[in-house]
Amino acid sequence: MxxxxxxxxxxxxxxxxxxxxxxxxxxxxxxxxxxxxxxxxxxxxxxxxxKDPNKPKRPPSAFFVFLEEFRKVYKQEHPNVKAVSAVGKAGGEKWKSLTDAEKAPFEAKAAKRKLDYEKLMTAYNKKQY
DNA sequence: CCCCTGATTGTTATA
DNA sequence: TATAACAATCAGGGG
Known part of the structure; x- marks a missing residue:
């Protein structure tokens, strides 16, 4: 429904x-x-x-960052696909196909996210005291 | 109407 | 060190 x-x-x-x-x-x-x-x-x-009450959400891994973009493309090529697993599998396969150089930009983004996460962690840490 | 599950890998956290 | 849990997504099924 x-x-x-x-x-x-x-x-x-x-x-x-x-x-x-x-x-x-x-x-x-x-x-x-x-x-x-x-x-x-x-x-x-x-x-x-x-589990912590205000635990900040973990930053997306490089793979997830890649997936975010991959999903868009995948949907364009496969608008009929309604299974998240399909994108996951396809994404995973593609991910392994990428080289370090190609993954680099994604990892860089993930790293940036992590920095932001650390900031949230600080606030969380302060709160928890 | 709301929550969970599936599938991928990576990262983070806890024991 | 190693294991466990969760991060997003989308639609569908269960309660």
Whole structure:
């Protein structure tokens, strides 16, 4: 049933009932039961290590930075593809095909993101005190 | 209506 | 050091 949120931000009349995926998709993901995933192959049930309340989101890896662009291109060539896994596989394959020089710009961006993350970490650290 | 899962790799963090 | 969890995306299925 494709909920209204479908593409990203189908702003509802009132307020963004369906907040941008960023809030819920990524935000809750970590916040919400990690135990769920324990059922799966990855993620074992780790009761220890309580999650932090304001833990800043981790910066995207070089691969993710590459994926961001790759997804756009992929969708253009494969508008019919509605599987995220398809892009993931294709992206992963392509990623390995890239050379260090080609990955360099992506890594550079990832590195920059990391710097920003460290800044957030400082604020987080201060808050946690 | 809201949340989870799938698939990729990388990076970060914790034990 | 090693393991675990999560980062984005999109659509669909489950509750």
């Amino acid at each position: 494709k909920v209204t949120r479908g593409k990203g931000a189908v702003k509802k009349d009132k307020n963004e009932v369906v907040k941008p995926v960023e809030d819920r998709a990524a935000g809750k993901r970590k916040a919400v039961l990690k135990a769920s995933r324990s059922s799966n192959k990855r993620t074992k049930n780790v009761k220890s290590a309580k």
